[in-house]
Amino acid sequence: MALLIYSIVYLAIIVFFFFVIRRIVSYLNNPIHVRWELYPVAHEGKRASYGGSYLEDVDWWTKPREKSKIGELKVMIPEILFLKAVWEYNRPLWYVTFPFHFGLYLVVAFIGLLGIGAVAQLAGITIGSGSALSSAVAALTNLFGPLGFILVIGGAIGLIYKRMTDPGLRKYTSAEHFFNLGLFIVTMGSASLTWLLVDPNFHFARTFIANLISFNMELIHSPLFNLQILLAAFTIAYIPITHMSHFFMKYFLYHDIRWGDEPNIGTPETDAKINIVLNYPVSWSASHIAGHGKTTWAEVATFNPVAEPEASTNKEKE
């Protein structure tokens, strides 16, 4: 039984990372895309405050570019932590989606604290006694876990309610939306019950993680605890397979697309990438593209299907 439970958890972690990495690699393997930025672009330094860009300068390609990582953080932190865009543009939804997401962040922090506690435990330090740091880890673990469970459950119930009752949202809601939210309610519900009935100081949880780290497959003798572990394992493995993978893909949607304003000036690596895509074969069928004996993007894009004699002659002279 112990072997089965630990194996499932190991497998879930592997599946999680496999799909996360697969999505990221798949995105990174896509060819170069055209620029499609959207302002305000957060790293534009002082200009970001009003949505400006380096293109506001005459001879912009000769000027040093101010690219502010701090500016990106100033946008990303409120966006990630507090869902600023939903707050600004969809306030009724924010009241339920914010607790859901913030609860998840607390749960992630809770698992991280459990991990720290587990390592400490393996090092012979008992969490919650002795040093101030150890006590802080214990206190935060005890705070973040239950608070996270409650916020996730409350938020998920609220989201289900919104998706069922808001006519605009209802028609865009699939069975998967309800399943996902239901899964979080059940998983966090089992975690809450385990905390309330079996593991009030998360000693079992910390020990379980220590066992995972040390490959010590010792059974925790609590059916409720083990049920919670199995549900959590399934949820962890399941998330990156769904649209919820936006939690990490958002990085690319923002940094590579929305803020992807890197100009192609003095960038031989960009030219090399453009050279690759211009040699891709084109198979679009419309008559203004196909049927002229041109096969690559470079050939198709430099071919004028309606060139008049003079233009053709000019081209030949060049």
Next chain:
Amino acid sequence: MNKDLQINDVSKNTEKLATVKNEDLMPLPADFEEKAWADIPEETKGKYVCILDDVNILQIPIPKTVEEEEELVNKFINGMRKLFTKENNWTFLSMLETTMEHCAKCNTCSDSCHLYEATGGNEMYRPNYRTEIFRRIYKKYVKKEPFSRWRNGDIDLNWRTVARLGEMAYRCNICRRCAQTCPIGADNALVAREIRKIFSQELGITVPELHDKGSMMQLKTGSSTQMNKIVVRDNVEFIDEDFSEEFGYDFKTPWDVEGADILLIHNAGEIMAWPENIAAFSMIFQAAGISWTLSSDLAAYDSINYGVFYDDVQFARTAILQAQAAKKLGVKKIVLGECGHAHKALTVIADRVLPEGLKTPRESCFPLLRDIVMSGKIKFDPERNNFPVTLHDPCNVTRLMGIIKPQREIMHKLCPQFREMHPNGPHNYCCGGGSGYAIMSRNNIPEWRFKVTGRKKLEQILNAFSDSRGPEIPKYVCAPCSNCKGQLRDLFERYQLLEKEKLTYSGVVELIVNAMVDVKPGFIKWGEE
């Protein structure tokens, strides 16, 4: 009917999917009478599929047999498959895939859409409605995702679904205001453009104003206006003479000057519709002592690039011709005149299309104009512009390029009564002519541009002049983009805003020249005065 519209209604055998009723329209801060929709002409109805709503834009031939219906569906699916290959769609694959995979369907984008707001929340105009249909087709028939029906919702794919989706791709200005509000970064406006691409690049079904009379005409004659190099030079020469004489300022527009610092590319529509814009640029550049030229090479005297609206291949062909002209002249840079989509097309999108050797730097005219105005090289009398002025931000220049301040610095220096409309800058609203509609006057399309797409802009303009309403005070909307001006021209005419509000529109350069001390007063006119 419109609010209850379901995703799967798109596939049903009904006469129309949706309609926009006058009583549902967003109220305006003035009392304008709205008429009932004019019928789509029988000739159009007899040839093209008109089953979406009250308007027809995309000309999809009516399938006459079951085989033709199936052919339409199969070709569309083939096109969609190609759209998700790197070879055929390296340009936008990353953006499209991420939008397909990561949208949470939270509808946070809905209220940002001026069409959705103008129609009183008509479901068909919700930014995600079109995307959701597209996504369900993709997941079920192209990606063939396991449990797709359960995961994404089902869709019945038939010729009506395809035809309506194609037409629906032309119910969006592609202003990308929706994308700006998305917490995740999904882009519903892009999906509209990608659907347009399938129809154009795979099915060969296009909008005549954009394709046959647009990008193809530009590739054939050099300009969508049909002006060839001889005609365009004659017309500009006439503009030079006419404006020199009228305003007592002798100037000459240079053509094909090898080694000039700047190749200026105008939207050639200005030459036909707003010659004062062409004259103003020439007067300012001459007064500032700038080394510049126009080019008479194919497509290089017309900055338009309608491929941006519907077709990547046509986009690339036009951009390359314009870049080749710059290379041939040996200029130091290309400067784009007052045309928003041309700005975006050649400066930004073409940045990763133009190969090495064709990368002459490109920039907007607005920073250059700002520097000229601030340089002290030209004497100005701002009192000549002492009337209420507001600034319309072309989406392509502001939201999509981040050029916000230069034009404002000019306004603040030369226009004593300048006031912003709200919201503005990168958060502006589209004029309603964006993504090609400004040049469409076929059938009842203008009605749709007035009632639906231009409604929010009209509200913004009227609100910007709330302290100076009425025909006694002349007012000016600075709209530095040809497409936007075309939309405002038609909008103002429809609602008689010149007569009722003494409201006119034009660009930035007209305000600059109007304030030039060396030019006779009265460059800006209200009507036929």
